[in-house]
Amino acid sequence: METNSWANKTFNETKASSESLLKELRLPTIRRFPKYLRVLWDLSSLGRDFVSSDKIANELNIDPITVRKDLAFTGVIGKPRIGYSIPLLINGIEQLIQSNGQTNILLIGAGNLGRALLGYGGLEKHGYNIVAAFDSDLNKVGTTIHNKQVYNIEQLTEITEKVNIEIGVLCIPEDVAQKTATFLVKAGIKAIWNFTNTELKVPEHVTVLSEDLASSLAVLSVNMKRNSNKKAKEE
Amino acid sequence: METNSWANKTFNETKASSESLLKELRLPTIRRFPKYLRVLWDLSSLGRDFVSSDKIANELNIDPITVRKDLAFTGVIGKPRIGYSIPLLINGIEQLIQSNGQTNILLIGAGNLGRALLGYGGLEKHGYNIVAAFDSDLNKVGTTIHNKQVYNIEQLTEITEKVNIEIGVLCIPEDVAQKTATFLVKAGIKAIWNFTNTELKVPEHVTVLSEDLASSLAVLSVNMKRNSNKKAKEE
DNA sequence: TATTTATCGATATCAAAATATCGATAAATA
DNA sequence: TATTTATCGATATTTTGATATCGATAAATA
Structure with missing residues (x-):
């Protein structure tokens, strides 16, 4: 052969x-x-x-x-x-x-970052379906952002009982991050995209992906120092 | 010894x-x-x-x-x-x-992501000083976001000539990313924190750090598939 | 039709990162 | 005071990732 x-x-x-x-x-x-x-x-x-x-x-x-x-x-x-x-x-x-088939997502926290993510088309492009957004701010509840309805965070159970949600996107303050993650896990979620700076404790079978701006900034910072050292030596 | x-x-x-x-x-x-x-x-x-x-x-x-x-x-x-x-x-x-001494930053693009970054305290914590934000939307120009003044993007030269800027944070649409980056480089910037999905072409001495949500999402996606395969096999 | 050339893919090497092993040591305990 | 134990840091091993080499091949060209 x-x-x-x-x-x-x-x-x-x-x-x-x-x-x-x-x-x-x-x-x-x-x-x-x-x-x-x-x-x-x-x-x-x-x-x-x-x-x-x-x-x-x-x-x-x-x-x-x-x-x-x-x-x-x-x-x-x-x-x-x-x-x-x-x-x-x-x-x-x-x-x-890409995801296989229809994968439902909830976005928790409709602050600036949450809004930015709702505007980011990447999720849909990869076959994910943003079902809704949640926030505790009553001024936001009832509005729509990029065609997604914003619900009261209190209604989270209601929705997760009705629709099978696979991914939760966390754009909320640190102090409620773990609590919310635990709730989502109980609701049967499979993965969490974590935009808070908290190390989430979740069971094995739940996939967590954390974004960490501070890590990136550290890299930028060190690279800049190196570059300036380099230049300083050349001079 | x-x-x-x-x-x-x-x-x-x-x-x-x-x-x-x-x-x-x-x-x-x-x-x-x-x-x-x-x-x-x-x-x-x-x-x-x-x-x-x-x-x-x-x-x-x-x-x-x-x-x-x-x-x-x-x-x-x-x-x-x-x-x-x-x-x-x-x-x-x-x-x-952390940065050595006072390092000035400009944020270009005051959309949702830009606003989120202005609210993120990490930059200040690391010794960086956000001087101002820029946008082309005249409704935003003149306002302040998290105590930072929003200027017209046209005024960029004006500011960079007055203040020594070391880092530019790009939160702008893809189609103007390279153009803006090139401008910042000419203005003597040392580093770019790139939140657009564009591969920026800049000279050697300029440090670029790109964030790529799509890369993260791909990782999340593959990890989820692996986890579900794992579970499928256990059953 | 024969030769050249761009490009692939397999295998090999080198570099970086993670993990394991283990002796040294200083606090805690017997 | 002698022994035990938690913890360090140095060195070694393994795994992962990047880079180099090179024969195979099919299109382009002579």
Whole structure:
């Protein structure tokens, strides 16, 4: 049997193996996928059908070898001198990182950050459905933000009993973060996207992803110091 | 000369060596520092003076060995059976990740995300000074948000000529991101905190830190799939 | 049709990060 | 005072991630 045969895998094989590939996916690769998608969407809208790993790497300022390794997870086979099929890549990446079927989301906390997230189209683009937003501020309750109804936080149980919610997005003050998380877990939620600076304690089976601006700021800060040290030495 | 001698370094030695330690700091370590700070501040406010690596590790759900290695960068020496001095650790970490002196910041784009960031106290806590916000929406111009004046984006040059700005925070639509970044670079900015989904092209000496919600969402998505696969197999 | 060349993908190497091991030590306890 | 124990920090190992090398191949070109 030959080892290096191009373009023999069918689309169905790709799809069938996606579950096992999922296990092998590493964090840095997953983080790069949406960046690839952005480049691919752009090229696609320009009417291009194929793209090389070099081209993608250039756009994103990363190494082409990294790109090829990452793209290998989609199961899409590139052709020498041509590159990869853009539609197949888009499909392949989406298979890996998008939700399967309808996934319902609640957003808790309709402050500025919450509003910003309601305006961010990414959730819908990835196959998620924002069901509603919640807030304790009665001035906000009853309004709609980006077409989403804002409910009183007291009505949370009411809604979670009626609709199957899989993800909760927490944009609330720290002091109520753990309490709310615990409530959501009891309501059967599967994942929490945590925009508070609290380390949430949840059971094993609940996926938590925390955003931490302070961590980012620390990185920015250190990088700046390094850069200025560098410049100081040059002078 | 003995190798394992506790508590002999003075505070001044710690400070003097901070520049060289800066080089050795790795990204994951830098990202964890603010998390350590949060735990340390909490303990400090409870009146505690010492803490063990195990305690910190437990709070943050990470490995105590990782904690000890990270804390070694502060130059603070822990004592067996006692742990580390909390005030010294706080000071040590702050030395590494905070700005030196007064660092001026401009925030470009006073939409929901921009407003959320103006409300986020982290920048001030790290020694940064938000000078002003800018927007193109004339309804916002002239107002103040969290005590920061909102100027017309047209006035950007005016301000950058008057005040030395080191960091620009971009919370603006994608289509004007590169243009604005280029402008800021010309105005002599040192770093950009980029909340748009654009890969900014800037010169070497400018530090860029990009936040990418889509990358985070991809991680959340894949983790959820893995968790549900896991559960499916258990059943 | 033969040669050149861009590009892939497999394998190998190198670097970074996480984790494990273990002796040293100082407080607590017997 | 002797022994036990919690905890540190140095060093070693393993895992993960990035980068380099190179043969295979198919389109482009001579």
